Ligand SMILES: Cc1ncc(C[n+]2csc(CCOP(=O)(O)OP(=O)(O)O)c2C)c(N)n1
């Protein structure tokens with residue numbers, strides 16, 4: 387991995403508490419760098435979820451609040467309504483965003499709140515020790531799916547970008563991956579674009595990052611990335627699902 | 642004071658909140674608080690405020706959490722089942738030391754119960770309600786005027802002690818009409834820039850709001866600090882009203898909210914028959930006026946607690962009276978409110 391090019395002012399000096407090789411650190415880094423490059427650290431408020439990234443308030447250099455499991459999009463809504471001049475983002479795992487917080491996610495997206503949601507999909511409940519998440523892959527083992535996820539019993543992995551892009555109002559929805567340096571560079575562009583849209587008041591921006599959980603998957607970090615490439619990317623295809631601001635700009639140009 | 646207007650309790654508390662400078666309101670519809678959410682829907686846009694109908698009470702209270710964290714006056718309202726859903730958020734708001742106002746226009750329970758006025762959420766309101774070691778100051782109005790007056794009072798207490806505050810009305814107070822007067826001036830908001838998010842005073846003034854303390858010793862210290870605040874609240878904010886106290890009455894009635902209205906009418910009616918009753922009405926249910934109830938019970942033959950429930954506040958009355966004299970209970974479940982005649986005869990039974 388070659389993305390680490392010195393410190394970013396967007397992150398504090400605190401040592402990250404993630405497992406070695408965990409991609410949460412990379413996701414943090416991309417957000418920190420983007421805040422720094424956009425010059426918005428001081429006017430940004432981050433929202434830490436419940437999950438491995440619960441301690442994100444120690445790491446992001448902006449103001450941060452830690453909130454109840456799954457409720458970050460609702461908290462972000464209240465914040466954005468109270469301080470429309472601030473940049474508000476949530477940072478959420480798949481259990482947080484796509485299980486317990488599904489309603490808050492869908493409705494904040496439907497209202498196209500001017501907030502940014504960073505969604506780190508590692509196909510598991512990392513923090514609580516590898517239970518089944520709504521994104522756990524078919525057949526994938528989890529501590530609460532010890533025989534592998536049986537989709538006829540527990541449903542198919544939920545694709546949040548696809549679900550949310552059915553809504554009329556959200557501005558920007560993209561799925562990126564953190565599995566290789568090249569993909570990380572691309573992810574950085576999406577993260578920065580999302581925060582730029584937020585700064586410009588364009589409405590909801592949503593960036594899903596395909597990640598790994600080497601610890602609970604029981605793999606070394608490199609193997610985990612390979613495994614994710616082979617197994618997650620076919621189910622969670624990368625790409626831009628919605629970019630209303632770009633479309634509108636294109637339409638204007640055509641006129 | 643402005644001129645008197647005839648208003649429903651639900652509307653009066655909403656209007657008072659707006660006059661007190663509340664510009665952010667998030668809620669989910671539920672009877673019998675509908676007039677409140679509808680009033681806010683109508684009025685907030687006219688004062689450039691935020692009215693947002695949330696997707697659930699869970700979302701609404703978390704929107705409140707977000708707005709409160711940004712240091713604005715924010716309110717939500719609901720009724721019993723909706724308040725149950727808000728409890729997780731209220732616990733976080735209490736733990737995060739944020740000011741917010743929650744209006745609970747209670748109804749019949751448990752379960753879906755009904756939409757009739759009941760006081761059966763006393764335990765939930767006064768014992769924290771959600772998870773963890775915390776309390777929420779609870780104000781209990783007994784007139785529409787008092788319901789309105791409690792909005793600015795609730796914001797003041799919330800901001801002074803950095804705590805959520807609940808106004809515990811009921812379906813009766815919410816829906817009945819009475820004349821209300823609104824004051825011309827309201828307490829200004831306390832400056833939140835010391836702790837609010839998005840309020841840096843210098844470039845390095847990074848604000849964090851959190852309720853997670855992995856180290857048990859740190860959580861212990863934080864909780865002890867919270868309880869020191871509660872001691873201050875108990876000392877400064879305990880409120881009650883007494884009625885017919887100097888009559889030499891042998892009996893003391895304890896009732897709050899709507900039940901206190903009915904009880905007051907019974908005190909008056911029995912006075913005409915030559916029977917004196919003293920009445921104490923707790924205005925804050927937490928902190929509970931234990932000392933005042935104990936003092937009022939001194940030398941009485943009997944204390945009678947009246948509630949629109951199967952008996953919840955009566956436990957606090959017993960704690961206050963502490964065996965000095967018998968404590969009896971008159972109550973009703975289901976949302977059935979006593980008629981004045983009925984309450985008079987029930988009291989007569991207890992004292993004959
Ligand atoms: C209301 C509530 N329910 C359950 C939990 C326990 N819990 C903590 S983290 C977590 C799952 C987090 O998984 P995810 O959001 O995918 O984040 P990750 O740790 O994988 O990054 C759960 C269930 C909780 N803290 N609060």
Ligand code: SF4
Nearest residue numbers: 404405408438512599
């Ligand atoms: S448990 Fe998994 S997601 Fe959590 S820090 Fe460790 S590797 Fe990362």
Ligand SMILES: [Mg+2]
Nearest residue numbers: 479480510512
């Ligand atoms: Mg996860």
